[in-house]
Amino acid sequence: MIELVDWGVPLGCEVSDAAALVVAELVGNAVTHGRVQGRDFELRMVLVHRVLRIEVSDARRDRRPVLREHESRAEGGYGLRIVEALAAGWGVHDRVVGKTVWAELTVGD
Helix, strand or coil, X not given: CHHHHHCCCXXXXXXXXXXXXXXXXXXXXXHHHCCCCCCCCEEXXXXXXXXXXXXXXXXXXXXXXXXXXXXXXXXXXCHHHHHHHHCCEEEEEECCCCEEEEEEEECCC
């Protein structure tokens, strides 16, 4: 995540730590749920007007992310709750092939 350092967001600060968790979750979901043989996922990050936008695209439009309700014995499936807790907003939009899941973090005061 060297881009963050280049953009003036130091490693180990609250925003860079949150960005690392969001990237890990969205990429993990793309690999686990969005995989199509012969196609990769795409990670894109942009910083505009103190908003860091993280986008992860994959080839499976039919498998959309779902924010799960809490189940006391479930061992997984709560990653989007982490994204929702850390991000100012998140969502999904369709592409010609697949979808993009995005999350935005506020940088600075």
